[in-house]
Amino acid sequence: MTPTWIETPLGTCQLAATDEALVWAKLADAPEKHLEDRPSRAARHHLEAATEALREYFDGARRQFDDLELAPSGTPFQVAVWNALREIPHGETESYGGLARRLGRPGAARAVGMANHHNPIWIIIPCHRVIGADGSLTGYGGGLPVKEWLLAHEGARPASLFR
Numbered sequence: 001m002t003p004t005w006i007e008t009p010l011g012t013c014q015l016a017a018t019d020e021a022l023v024w025a026k027l028a029d030a031p032e033k034h035l036e037d038r039p040s041r042a043a044r045h046h047l048e049a050a051t052e053a054l055r056e057y058f059d060g061a062r063r064q065f066d067d068l069e070l071a072p073s074g075t076p077f078q079v080a081v082w083n084a085l086r087e088i089p090h091g092e093t094e095s096y097g098g099l100a101r102r103l104g105r106p107g108a109a110r111a112v113g114m115a116n117h118h119n120p121i122w123i124i125i126p127c128h129r130v131i132g133a134d135g136s137l138t139g140y141g142g143g144l145p146v147k148e149w150l151l152a153h154e155g156a157r158p159a160s161l162f163r
Contacts (some may be wrong), residue, residue, distance in 0.1 A: 017046035021071035063090035080116035
């Protein structure tokens with residue numbers, strides 16, 4: 001995997017790609033040490049596309065990331081959750097239980113939460129759009145202020161959402 005970093009309104013984001021796809025996008029306190037420093041042309045293409053997409057998102061010019069090639073690494077259940085997250089429209093939210101029901105696993109709300117926690121591709125796979133059944137913000141790897149910022153940035157801030 002090959003890394004690059006971009007500055008966002010929320011901090012430095014580290015991106016990593018293989019020749020096939022983007023595999024990592026996270027707020028980075030410290031760089032991942034196992035990543036290569038010299039990108040291939042194919043990996044560089046994925047990094048540049050993701051960098052531009054994230055800049056457009058933060059500028060308010062992008063709402064979806066369907067054009068990016070993604071290859072998150074996880075269990076089959078995690079990958080199913082991450083694919084379902086990509087179907088939640090910009091500016092909308094869904095509960096953990098609602099997402100579990102949509103996956104045909106109505107009792108798996110906690111497992112959906114754990115899959116969200118392990119989401120390797122920040123924002124592009126929008127785990128920030130998943131909230132508690134009562135409309136409350138619940139755990140987020142980047143911290144609840146980041147989750148609140150992202151939802152507000154997307155216009156998903158009904159008065160009852162943040163109590």
